[in-house]
Amino acid sequence: MASYSTSEFKGGLKIMQDGEPCTILENEMVKPGKGQAFNRVKIRKLISGKVVEKTFKSGDSVEAADVQEVELAYLYSDGEFWHFMNNESFEQLAADEAAVGDTVKWLVEQDVCTLTLWNGKPINVTPPNFVELEITETDPGLKGDTAGTGGKPATLVTGAVVRVPLFVQIGEVIKVDTRSGDYVSRVQK
Amino acid sequence: MPLAPFCYWTWQPFMTLWQPGISVQRLRDRAQLMREIRDFFAQREVMEVDTPLLATAGVTDPHLTNAETSIAGQRYFLQTSPEYAMKRLLAAGSGCIYQLGKAVRDDELGRYHNPEFCLLEWYRIGFDDTQLMQEVDAFLQVTLGCEAADYISYQALFLKYLNIDPLEAAGITQLKHWLSAQQLGDWVATETDTDTLLQLAMSHFIEPQMGQQRPVIVFNFPASQAALARIDVQDPRVARRFEVYFKGIELANGFYELSDSSVQAQRFAADNQMRSRQGKPQQPIDHHLLTALEAGLPDCAGVALGVDRLAMLRWGAEHIDQVLSFSARRV
Numbered sequence: 324m325a326s327y328s329t330s331e332f333k334g335g336l337k338i339m340q341d342g343e344p345c346t347i348l349e350n351e352m353v354k355p356g357k358g359q360a361f362n363r364v365k366i367r368k369l370i371s372g373k374v375v376e377k378t379f380k381s382g383d384s385v386e387a388a389d390v391q392e393v394e395l396a397y398l399y400s401d402g403e404f405w406h407f408m409n410n411e412s413f414e415q416l417a418a419d420e421a422a423v424g425d426t427v428k429w430l431v432e433q434d435v436c437t438l439t440l441w442n443g444k445p446i447n448v449t450p451p452n453f454v455e456l457e458i459t460e461t462d463p464g465l466k467g468d469t470a471g472t473g474g475k476p477a478t479l480v481t482g483a484v485v486r487v488p489l490f491v492q493i494g495e496v497i498k499v500d501t502r503s504g505d506y507v508s509r510v511q512k
Numbered sequence: 513m514p515l516a517p518f519c520y521w522t523w524q525p526f527m528t529l530w531q532p533g534i535s536v537q538r539l540r541d542r543a544q545l546m547r548e549i550r551d552f553f554a555q556r557e558v559m560e561v562d563t564p565l566l567a568t569a570g571v572t573d574p575h576l577t578n579a580e581t582s583i584a585g586q587r588y589f590l591q592t593s594p595e596y597a598m599k600r601l602l603a604a605g606s607g608c609i610y611q612l613g614k615a616v617r618d619d620e621l622g623r624y625h626n627p628e629f630c631l632l633e634w635y636r637i638g639f640d641d642t643q644l645m646q647e648v649d650a651f652l653q654v655t656l657g658c659e660a661a662d663y664i665s666y667q668a669l670f671l672k673y674l675n676i677d678p679l680e681a682a683g684i685t686q687l688k689h690w691l692s693a694q695q696l697g698d699w700v701a702t703e704t705d706t707d708t709l710l711q712l713a714m715s716h717f718i719e720p721q722m723g724q725q726r727p728v729i730v731f732n733f734p735a736s737q738a739a740l741a742r743i744d745v746q747d748p749r750v751a752r753r754f755e756v757y758f759k760g761i762e763l764a765n766g767f768y769e770l771s772d773s774s775v776q777a778q779r780f781a782a783d784n785q786m787r788s789r790q791g792k793p794q795q796p797i798d799h800h801l802l803t804a805l806e807a808g809l810p811d812c813a814g815v816a817l818g819v820d821r822l823a824m825l826r827w828g829a830e831h832i833d834q835v836l837s838f839s840a841r842r843v
Contacts, residue, residue, distance in 0.1 A: 330619065351622070351623070352621075352622045352625070353715045353716070354622070354625060355575075355711060355714070355715060355762060356755075356762060356765050356816075357573065357575065357737065357739050357765060358575055358707060358708075358711045358737060359575060359705075359707065359708045359711045359712070360575060361711075361712065361715060361716075363716070375695075376696075377696060377697050378696040378697050378712065378716065379697060379699070380699065380708065382790070383699070
């Protein structure tokens with residue numbers, strides 16, 4: 324089994340912890356002049372998404388997690404799985420609901436997403452930073468408008484709800500920042 | 513993430529790594545700091561010495577690693593502190609001495625660590641640890657302009673912050689349970705080394721809380737962490753060792769020096785046994801030091817203080833790179 328020594332710790336390193344693959348976010352060495360040194364790390368658990376702090380004795384080894392990230396284009400969903408394809412090799416991969424999670428509301432066909440694979444199996448799907456989606460539902464009028472209301476909610480074709488300016492109408496395509504869920508602009512068709 | 517094009521603590525592009533991490537203004541103040549240090553000892557008639565960085569023996573402490581080099585086929589250890597050589601001078605009759613120079617420790621790199629660093633070490637003949645603590649206190653008031661230090665024993669410190677007695681077996685059991693509940697890692701529950709548990713508690717839970725307003729001097733460390741300090745005659749559970757902390761930084765470590773050569777030889781041997789258990793290479797023992805102790809080390813106390821960290825505190829610097837001309841990232 325592959326393992327890493329604490330001296331190899333750095334941001335982005337993938338290790339196993341509590342039976343779950345994790346990525347190291349921060350690594351700080353705590354070293355007294357006399358005595359045992361420690362590595363204090365902040366890690367994100369890649370399946371549950373939880374961020375936790377752990378401490379290792381410097382010099383100890385930790386099991387490595389076989390985790391890689393691949394860029395794949397979203398194809399379609401059959402209701403149970405979401406299918407992605409490598410645009411160069413045309414190899415396909417299916418991600419289940421647990422892996423797709425909340426990302427489902429940002430999936431646009433042909434968009435290239437980042438899939439995190441653990442032992443070859445998708446565990447997480449990250450959408451592109453910006454996606455373009457059509458509005459299927461929003462309050463049409465400007466009636467009752469008062470300054471500073473901060474816009475209105477709009478439902479997109481995927482079911483995502485974002486706040487949009489009052490002038491944006493049903494049927495229009497908008498650009499959304501998937502990291503914040505914020506409206507960016509209208510897209511000219 | 514792609515390789516950062518910026519140095520992560522200075523936010524300067526790597527292109528500017530030819531430049532020093534320290535500003536020219538601070539460089540001038542660093543020179544001023546060195547003058548203040550030398551004045552401090554000149555006023556007290558403590559003599560400056562300059563001992564070698566290279567020696568044929570290294571440090572046995574299992575938690576320290578010497579950098580090594582070879583000159584004309586001879587293996588040399590770069591000293592992790594000038595302690596052994598300075599003690600040989602003391603045994604030779606030097607009187608009170610100080611040294612302001614470089615020390616090197618392998619595998620140390622971080623916010624408060626540079627592998628090569630400036631260490632101030634001094635020895636006071638006829639002083640015990642209490643007197644030396646007071647002198648360190650005065651030194652910090654001069655060089656940092658800070659308030660007088662607080663003094664607290666290691667035992668009182670643990671009782672104050674964790675309500676645990678670090679010198680009693682029952683206290684250690686309690687500590688282990690408490691530490692296990694903090695979810696730091698599975699290894700804590702099965703850790704058998706008392707000092708590792710104590711050091712974990714100290715570094716994670718006590719140090720961040722203490723010495724924020726003024727320096728704090730912690731004395732009477734457990735005998736198991738004596739290093740090169742003598743064991744207390746009245747209370748053999750503790751060693752006459754002290755540490756100075758200020759604003760989360762461990763600044764200095766001092767001893768009422770062990771002068772018994774046979775006890776020193778036993779500690780070297782115990783260190784090497786610990787090294788073997790940890791799968792680390794044993795270190796050659798410094799026989800010059802042992803012979804010097806046999807010849808007679810005068811009763812004295814000594815302390816080592818990190819000058820780069822002192823500079824960090826003097827200026828409120830965030831990273832050691834900001835107080836050095838060229839830290840390890842720039843050489």
